[in-house]
Amino acid sequence: MRSTLxxxxxxxxxxxxxxLMFGGVLSIIGIMMVSMIxxxxxxxxxxxxxxMSSQMSLLAHQTSALSEKGMPGDSTSIExxxxxxxxxxxxxxxxxxxxATWHEDMSFRMRGALNxxxxxxxxxxxxxxxxxxxxxxxxxxxxxxxxxxPDWAERVLFTVAPGLAIPLGPVDVDLLEAGEVTDxxxxxxxxxxxxNAAEYQLFTLASSHELNVxxxxxxxxxxxxxxxxxxxxxxxxxxWSVPLPAGTSRLHxxxxxx
Numbered sequence: 001m002r003s004t005l006x007x008x009x010x011x012x013x014x015x016x017x018x019x020l021m022f023g024g025v026l027s028i029i030g031i032m033m034v035s036m037i038x039x040x041x042x043x044x045x046x047x048x049x050x051x052m053s054s055q056m057s058l059l060a061h062q063t064s065a066l067s068e069k070g071m072p073g074d075s076t077s078i079e080x081x082x083x084x085x086x087x088x089x090x091x092x093x094x095x096x097x098x099x100a101t102w103h104e105d106m107s108f109r110m111r112g113a114l115n116x117x118x119x120x121x122x123x124x125x126x127x128x129x130x131x132x133x134x135x136x137x138x139x140x141x142x143x144x145x146x147x148x149x150p151d152w153a154e155r156v157l158f159t160v161a162p163g164l165a166i167p168l169g170p171v172d173v174d175l176l177e178a179g180e181v182t183d184x185x186x187x188x189x190x191x192x193x194x195x196n197a198a199e200y201q202l203f204t205l206a207s208s209h210e211l212n213v214x215x216x217x218x219x220x221x222x223x224x225x226x227x228x229x230x231x232x233x234x235x236x237x238x239x240w241s242v243p244l245p246a247g248t249s250r251l252h253x254x255x256x257x258x
Contacts, residue, residue, distance in 0.1 A: 155197060171187045194243075
């Protein structure tokens, strides 16, 4: 058997040229990628910074809008939609201590006051803690104030207590017996109302605003009236709202300064 082999110089040259051209194209692409990667990263970082800045500005605006709704203690909500990622609130992990004091060289600390569990930690190393009083900050007509009148009361006098959430119109006061509304009183802001407690059994007053309530039994007597905005240091003040009954009443004011 005879076979004739013939070398094709043109085909070899074409194959070598193809390989060299492919290598040259890859080299050009590599050089372009090396030169473009820093530009791409810079553009990506600029976009991410812009998105983050926009997201923080949006969240700040939404937070401000949320804080301006309602009165302290009211329930309100707003939907926070981040540009990227998600937002979560740790309800049961409040690890920050909040400190406040009214006297020198004393410290009062509280932790766990901003979460929604039933535990609260208090520190007051200067003295022994035997009791803790917490004020109710739920203001607004949707959160009424309740006043339970004792069964020995004969007369109940009340007036509106000045405050931040005081309404422009009358204050709604409901008289509740066994949880049922038996009477409704429209109390003016500068008015006073008197109830004959003997006409009712054990009852409760539910008011849309804070009241100053006096409970009387018998004739005569005296009481200590706290100011509307008492000083946390010595309980002194500048104004009082006293529901005085008809007749003669005597007021005694004690002041260190004229």
